[in-house]
Amino acid sequence: MSERGRGPLLLGVRHHGPGSARAVRAALDAAGPGVVLVEGPPEADALVSLAADEDMVPPVALLAHVVDEPGRSAFWPLAEFSPEWVAIRWALERDVPVRFIDLPAAHSLALSAQAATPDDPEGFGEQGEDQSGDDVREAMRVDPLAVLAETAGHDDPERWWEDVVEHRAGAGDAFEALGEAMGALREEYGDGGHERDLVREAYMRLQLRAAQKEFADGVAVVCGAWHVPALRVKTTVAADRAVLKGLPKAKVDMTWVPWTHRRLARAGGYGAGIDSPGWYGHLFSAPDRPVERWMTKVAGLFRDEDRIVSSAHVIEAVRLAETLAAMRGRPLAGLTETTDAIRAVMCEGSDVPLSLVHDKLVVGDALGEVPDAAPAVPLQRDLTRLQRSLRLKPEALERELELDLRKETDAARSRLLHRLRLLDVGWGEPARSVRASTGTFRETWRLRWEPELSVRVAEAGVWGTTVLSAATARAEADAIGAQALADVTALAERCLLAELPEALPVVMRVLADRAAMDADVGHLAQALPALVRSLRYGDVRGTDTQALSEVAAGLAERVFVGLPPACAGLDGDAAAEMRGHVDAVHAAVGLLEDDGTAGHRGRWHSVLRVLAARDSVAGVIRGRCARLLLDDGQLAEDEAARLMGLALSPGTGPAEAAAWIEGFVGGGSGGGLLLVHDERLLTLVDDWLTGVSADAFTDVLPLLRRTFSAYESGVRRTLGELVRRGPAGAGPTAAVGTAPPGFAPGLDQARADAVLPVVRLLLGTDDADADATSGSGSGSSSGSGRGDNDLVGVA
Template sequence: MTPGPPAGDGRGDRGGRARVEVFGVRHHGPGSARAVRRALEDFTPDAVLVEGPPEADPIVALAGDPEMVPPVALLAYAPGRAPAGGASGGSGGASGGTERQAAFWPFAEFSPEWQAIRYALGAGVPVRFCDLPAGHQLVQDTGDPDADPGEPAAPGDPGEPAEPAAPGEPAGPGDRGHEPAERAIRLDPLGWLARAAGYDDAERWWDDVVEHRHDGPSPFPAIAEAMTELRERLTAPGEDLTGLPPGYLRREERREAHMRRTLRRALKEGHERVAVICGAWHVPALLRKVPAARDDQILRGLPKAKVAMTWVPWTHGRLAGDSGYGAGVRSPGWYHHLFKAPDRPVERWLTEAARVLREEDLHVSSAHVIEAVRLAEALAALRGRPLAGLEEVDEAALAVLCEGAGLPLELIRRRMVVGERLGSVPERTPMVPLQRDLQAQQRRLRLKPSALDREQDLDLRRPNDLERSRLLHRLRLLDVDWGVPQEDGGRSKGTFRETWTLMWRPEFDVELIEASAWGTTVHGAATARAEAMAAHAGALADLTSVAERCLLADLGEALPGVMRALADRAAVDTDVAHLMSALPALVRALRYGDVRGTATGPLRTVVDGLVVRICVGLPPAVSGLDDDAAREALGRIDAVHGALALLDDPAHLRRWRDTLASVVDREHLHGLLEGRLTRLLLDAGRMPGVADRMARAVSAGAAPDRAAAWIEGFLSGGGLILVHDEDLLRLVDAWIAGLPGEAFTGVLPLLRRAFGGYGAAERRTIGERVRRLDGPRAPGDRPDDDGPDPVRAAPATATALRILGWEAPA
């Protein structure tokens, strides 16, 4: 493939000496990458052009640094913009205006563009990017007649969702068969070629003809010819454009015009052997004779944003099509293996799969591997494939290594087929100060980012773990959820421990860049963000959440302002529901503040005031509630009760229990609340005669739905009370047994909800005790009028005294 330069370049063919080679590739494919490397070594260009944003030309040399380990991505972002929504990997992210926040151009080691860049840098050949500048792609052109007003410009990654460009972006097996031919070709060129070759799966066809090739002639002339034929079919009159993405044609036209312009510039600079690596769909456009004036007209007047470029780490998971990346592949881990192990890839893959299974204590022998390889090769031969593909390897692993079990195969797929390889970038990569500060803290605290989720247990009594906890909480204030605390706010039942799940995602770099508007260090940015959140908090509960997060993150500079705003808001808020929703977060912060060494004096004043106001306002707030309102009130009561138990202040507990006792006998109290308050007071030792209260609640004169609500509220604290109190169990059993059929059907959902929350052991024990209610007492049961049996209690008493270090009485 040796075309002349595009028409209109002003240089002619330089006496026949200038030569251009255009290599059409799949953006991520091991066969394409190997073929590009061989083709460049044979062609020996004096300039290499790669599809990508030209703004990255100044930092392309970093790709040759030994510390640059793919997968990595070029990141384009608008510097100095106020914090807004983040960007998603592979397709850019749109925030509230007409401009995109960021866009990525990912590269794996098996990406042809990456291999072309590394070849050029190693050979000392100039390399530059030739796609439409990111500054144009991050701005919506409102003057575009083809664009939807609500559709932002196409992101600049190689092979975005709207681009049918490079082969290797199939839309799925056979899913274009019923569309008009022109639209099917534009949206899925690979699928069209695969069906013409007799395949029902475009990815399998591309693997067979390109990715699984190791030797033989270059595939690029055939690819160019196929794409030329497809595009010529689209030039026929009456092309059906229905269903194409808004503005698609105009975006593609602009991108290809800029590629031709960059090629002309390279030739004009005196380069005589220019290699272009681009998506195969664009090859005919670059070879076509188009006047330079025509391309200038297409590109004239495009809006442009100021952007900055950098390199960021990427992951194989973000290269997968399932992640939403339009140019993604199904199996980046498999493709990486094919590129790194061209010799006996099937044998090496199944050997690695056996190792993964052995690490999980599953028995896999060498004989298993040998038989699996034979089966994979036999399947490939039966299906006429040049090499066993992932489908054959998976089937062989399932049948032989996994012995037909699906879960071990899922383990292999998760660890190997996609994988979570995380790349790295050199220290000298351009970064905002906030990113550098975070990297310094990661090194100091020995918290290494990983693409695999892992648990991190922190003991807050250790200074290093305490600093780790503060860093993770500060990042969460900046919406960088590198660490996610487990349930109960990341705390275990003890005071001194936290458990986090850590997993680094590439888009965190975008979020750090956006958060850099708050400050240049993690501590400073988190402080400024907390102050802004407190100033714009819409509800009291939001303010209490900010106060709690400030304490967890040790943001002493922000806390006084937050506490002033909290005290002012709490003083004027008269809604008891708001006060009850706000209290738990404050109590948690107060209870655990001493562990972190943070001052909580002002917080205690706010908590004391809230408790008094809640106790005064609760009685009128719970009267005359319907079912939905009662259930919401029940959740708030439970939350306040748990918070005060955690606070463990005798005066507040006494005041709260007195309030509950005054409410439980009020008229028009919903049955759900009455039952729950009865249970809370019983557990606190403040409710005698509970059996009589339950008897009245479930008597024949009570409405079945109210009785069921009372029972649900009473039992919502756990079923152990029915295990240990036979009288209450008999009352519940007799009430349920005496319900008429229609009433039983009506209350059954409430009963299922009450008992469904119990553990299996509790339900089983209750069932066993109900079965014995009408029979003789079991040996372990004691009559209600008997006290503790000292003879039966003696062994347990002796054991308890021995544990406490006391001697059992003789």
């Protein structure tokens, strides 16, 4: 090793800098050290050999977490172009010992917990990054290179670094210059506002002395350039040990986990991030002509997106980028020049396609891989096994996954994703499918694997060693600890989705106990819909829902009995909330009836009649109950007009009458079309509204405006025309069957039949099936008993 007598070879780098990485490799080749020391936690020494495994694909990260509290964790990310990674691979390829010399994770995680700060990577972050007293120190906290760039007259640290290091072929001489520059900064600003640097650097010096004693002067150190002056300073062993005395300590585990380019970017929240990891990876991997190769990548991306980009575009973009670099006095076209050239030549001046280049190439969506030999909690190993068997590879790029639960593999994928959600491992999130579907046998998921999910898996490991056992234990614990009845019913639904047969009895026992003890009808009404929805999963998933059916039937009966007294004497806000409960129970009763539970619909209609006719019930609830009965065919049109006439009579207060109208025709219930087609109801509303006094009209106007503003513009326009012209046969005594202007008195059978071929084409049925379904005329679909999957099956 050259110049050994002058001490260790200190290679101060910028983390994730491709120029620094190339310079480190060249310096190590020239020096041939006997040992390589790398900034990082010493607990990783036992794992460093895995970096040479052929299945290890960067970007990856060292993950340390407290054994008893996996949520307390820290990452040390490494990309292919990270100088630390290059140094590690160089040493392993030559059987040279490699050691980590930063403060142990056992201390750094304990210190982070004491300081109550967010997880800090503690090794590869640009240092001097805590509290700062002025703008210069704040800039150093984010990136010390910003101060050097500003001193050199550059307002962009990234461009300055590219010019002085990344684009210089002989970047090896930059170590000495960069070390001297950092020394001047440390003399001026000390620790840069981060006192923990002093602790870390004291430990580094102790490790450096130990290595020098063992390997003489054949020692090379790869660390952040910020630390180089501290490693050169002369201190005593006793002084460094005094700094480390009394540090808190925690028991930690460490392993390798996959990382992503997006998490290397500053936008991903990592303190030592870089703006353009994809670009830096390209600079590191391109053997020559990086600009030409980059433009070729961009052209390929655009062609994949069906944009017309020819080789002439590529040639012209390269020429423009090189011209811009020459005009700006740069040694090589950088990201700024290439971006400007791509915008002008390939994007025709638009930033819209340019955003695709930034997302896919400048940042990138690379996801690393870790070999099976890496330590992992048993739950992680079981998850990895399931991912492989179900062909669900974790990917950094978000993608949409459509599942057909009638297929065994898709059903197993669904179970896995639902179980992981129970464990708070949010790899997949349910999404609304773009495909129109009313069935329960389809699911749509959005999948995206984030490195932090490895921590969530470690945290979930306390519940079990497999995904099934952990999800079962977590569901049981959540059921016992749930505070609200609705939480338990929602958990029962999730257990069915995740197919947890051992957890379901516990959840059902807790559900039955809570339902028996809870006398609040609002809570029961909130719990019933989720419980009834759960009954429908048995058809597709083959789950026994008998216990659920019994609890749901009992819960429905309690709602039927308790709802009328619970709806009396409510103020406006409470009445609006109860109206929502009535709607939810109505939908739930419909599902109960569809599932073969007899009698509930008739009981529910009786409850609605009581509520619609009882004066002590708030107007918004009475109006809503009347509308639900009308929609179900349980209330004749004459009776509906009579109830509206009573609600809008002079003896009813204007506010109460307006609330009744809101309940009957408000919201997205199709009330506008009901008024359009039923002349008597519209006349009743019109007569009442014209008779409201001026003072009362001011009070009821907000409610009426909310009611009618929810209608589509065409409906509002039609209502206005009908009111302006005056409906034919106006008044409460209008004859049944009198048609409003613009409508025929009866159905035109020929015109109705003419649309049937179009409907068949839209549904994808052949003529024979359509004839069998529709019969010889319109209206024959009533009573067909269509299940919730039939329409989707046809489509």
